[in-house]
Amino acid sequence: MDDLLKEFDTYRAIALFALLALPGFISIQVWRLLVPATERNLKDIIPEALAFGLLNAAVGAPPVLLFAATPGQAYGFAFLVLVVLPTLWPFAVRSALERLERANLILNRARTGWDAAFLRREPYFVIVHLKDGRRIGGYYGTDSYAGLHPCSGHLYLEQTWTLDASGRFVTPVADSRGLVLRPDDYHFVELFSPGQEAKNV
Template sequence: MGGLTNLDAVFVAMAFCVPGYVFLVVRGHIVPGHRTRGTESIIRLLSVSTLNFMLWAWAVYLVLGTDDLPLWTRPAIWTFAILVSPVVMGVLSGLATKWGVLSKIYRQMSFHPVHVIPTSWDYAFSKPEPKFLIVKLADGSIFGGLWGTKSFASDEPAERDIYIEKIYKIDKDTGVWTGTDRSLLLKGEHIRSIEFIPFPEGE
């Protein structure tokens, strides 16, 4: 009867920390604005790790209790349980959230769930398609911008800023846009409003 070796004890400890972290990192790349910190992040990490371990405990204890399995079996099971499984769970959870699967189920049950994306800033800049922007600053000045694949918006709540890859001057009298060869990094505190203009069809 196989026992719990010192190395297995290390893996058990990792099983209650690493999977939750991997899950949250993978999911955070799909769903914007869901990075948590402090006590809440620790609780989420441990909760996901515990759920993951519950799913694969049968396989872990199967290899621990069997002596005649190939040598590669233990590291394979631990690798799957600690790394592969939370990656798959993170991707599935992120896609389900992005596609609104749970929201649709809740609405079918006559519930009204809170939106999964916490702020309108995160929601507005989570859309992948390129668009034009009209940015109005706190001092009243206005300019245009191209929001494309090279642009970026921070999802850090304490440090809202955006990087606009191409800036346009807007003539106050004619409204004509003139392109420049400049890009801009702009702090959220300097922005009064942003208007989003979709690309014309065919562009």
């Protein structure tokens, strides 16, 4: 009998852990889709998942207990609390952080200067200074891509441009489908606001 009770307690502890951790893991995975983050081991994520799960339970449990009058309603509320609500938390947190950042109440969340520039999602004309001394011109627009932390420095320019001797943009390269660059390919990148050249893109 004692063994049976111990086994029951074990299963109950596992079920309780799952109920708290599952919503947290969902929130963390959605957050990682919204905000660049480094890879972490499972053991490092568990405390954060439990914290999200406790917050989720504190908000979601009262409606389940107060308004679920039938098993069907209880199942529906449980699905909302365990799956839907954890999915929405990261969007609410990100929106709140963006508002606080715009109000200068918290520090800028960009990890690097690179991230700060490209998180603006603005178009740029770009001059890339390669390590072999060459310069390459390009256009960074809506179809381009800049890797963010922890992959800052990876860059895809949707169109390459020819440059004159003084570094001015001349014309787009014919049939250009863009340029892919790794951090080890160049020393630094110059960014310019689109001007007259943008009319040719």
